[in-house]
Each structure stands twice: as C-alpha cells, then as structure tokens.
Amino acid sequence: AQSVTQLGSHVSVSEGALVLLRCNYSSSVPPYLFWYVQYPNQGLQLLLKYTSAATLVKGINGFEAEFKKSETSFHLTKPSAHMSDAAEYFCAVSESFGNEKLTFGTGTRLTIIP
Amino acid sequence: GAVVSQHPSRVICKSGTSVKIECRSLDFQATTMFWYRQFPKKSLMLMATSNEGSKATYEQGVEKDKFLINHASLTLSTLTVTSAHPEDSSFYICSARDRGLKPQHFGDGTRLSIL
Numbered sequence: 501a502q503s504v505t506q507l508g509s510h511v512s513v514s515e516g517a518l519v520l521l522r523c524n525y526s527s528s529v530p531p532y533l534f535w536y537v538q539y540p541n542q543g544l545q546l547l548l549k550y551t552s553a554a555t556l557v558k559g560i561n562g563f564e565a566e567f568k569k570s571e572t573s574f575h576l577t578k579p580s581a582h583m584s585d586a587a588e589y590f591c592a593v594s595e596s597f598g599n600e601k602l603t604f605g606t607g608t609r610l611t612i613i614p
Numbered sequence: 615g616a617v618v619s620q621h622p623s624r625v626i627c628k629s630g631t632s633v634k635i636e637c638r639s640l641d642f643q644a645t646t647m648f649w650y651r652q653f654p655k656k657s658l659m660l661m662a663t664s665n666e667g668s669k670a671t672y673e674q675g676v677e678k679d680k681f682l683i684n685h686a687s688l689t690l691s692t693l694t695v696t697s698a699h700p701e702d703s704s705f706y707i708c709s710a711r712d713r714g715l716k717p718q719h720f721g722d723g724t725r726l727s728i729l
Contacts, residue, residue, distance in 0.1 A: 534717070543620070543707050543720035544658070590657065602648075602718065604657040 523591035620721030637708030644710035
C-alpha cells in the first residue's frame with residue numbers, strides 16, 4: 501500500500517521568499533513520486549517527477565524537489581516565490597512510473613503575499 | 615506537449631438526469647484513462663481506470679451502475695453519471711496515459727452541479 505502525507509494544508513509566503521511544501525510518502529516498493537499544480541477550476545499540471553534517477557529533480561517554473569529515502573520525503577521548493585505560483589499543490593506516489601494508480605496527498609494551498 | 619481535452623467544463627442539471635462527460639487525448643493515443651473525483655478542498659480520489667476496448671476497473675466504493683465508463687477508442691473515454699442526485703455534485707477530472715513509460719496527463723475537469 502502507498503500513501504502520501506502533505507504537512508500543512510495552507511502555506512503563505514511573501515513574494516520573493518523561499519517556497520517549501522512538504523511531502524512524506526509511504527510505499528512498500530521503491531516509489532515514483534510526483535508534484536502537480538492545480539489552478540482554480542482546472543486540472544492538474546505536472547511540475548516534476550522522481551523516477552529513481554537523480555535524487556534532486558528540477559521541474560518547470562523554477563521548482564525542484566529532493567528525494568530523501570532516509571526521511572521518506574519529497575519536499576518541493578522554489579528559491580523565490582512569484583505571484584503566479586499561487587495555486588494548489590499535490591504530491592502523489594505510484595509504484596511504477598507511468599503506472600496506473602496515483603495516490604494523491606490532500607494538497608497544499610500556496611498563497612503569495614505581495 | 616500532450617494535451618487532454620475534457621468537455622463540458624461545467625454542467626448544471628436537474629436531479630434524475632444523466633450527464634455524460636467526455637475526455638479526449640488530442641495528440642497521443644491514450645491506452646489508459648483514469649477518472650477522478652475531487653470534493654471541495656479535498657484531494658483527488660481515483661474512481662476508475664479504463665483501458666481501451668475493455669471494461670473499466672472501479673475502485674472500491676464506486677458504484678459501477680452509477681458511473682458508467684466507456685473507452686471505445688484510443689482517444690476518447692466517457693463518464694456518464696446516471697440518474698444524478700445532488701450528492702453527485704463534484705469536480706470530475708480525467709487523465710490519460712500514452713503507451714510505454716509515460717506519465718498521466720490531466721484534463722481541465724468538469725464541474726458538475728445537480729440541482
């Protein structure tokens with residue numbers, strides 16, 4: 501069984517500040533991990549994915565995430581927040597890349613303070 | 615990049631009617647499509663997985679007769695909410711996956727409101 505825990509349903513940061521969104525996973529096999537972003541009334545857009553290659557993964561829009569097996573974490577970061585980053589962010593895990601079932605976390609709403 | 619089109623984006627209908635939502639992959643062959651339901655301020659819950667030409671696999675607790683899924687071609691899957699009731703009101707999102715080791719690509723969702 502696999503699961504994802506996103507700590508903090510709401511995160512607020514000032515424009516230009518560091519963004520840190522937390523994700524911890526549980527998986528019985530080496531996981532594949534994803535971060536998605538959702539803007540209001542839209543579907544999900546893939547930000548980045550971890551597929552057992554490099555542990556530091558760079559994605560779109562300046563985001564990156566680091567896979568830490570010892571901590572079972574896959575936190576999402578961005579050095580400098582932009583107003584356009586305000587959205588809902590979901591961490592997800594699957595047991596194989598491109599696989600069938602994605603298990604999503606409950607999401608973190610990111611608010612950017614001008 | 616891969617594009618998934620979902621239609622309609624919003625639908626409002628009376629209780630008891632049936633509503634069909636379409637999910638199309640525009641520039642790739644979607645061998646597998648997924649249907650999710652998202653409640654307000656909640657995460658996405660997988661409802662069912664459909665492979666082209668075969669019956670959908672429903673998640674536990676999802677009523678097969680209530681949520682009819684058809685995946686008749688490599689570019690189109692439909693979700694029909696039959697005899698809809700207010701509790702079926704939700705945001706429904708589809709995703710599609712190409713052959714091979716490819717990630718899922720999501721549609722923009724359909725907001726269903728049952729009066």
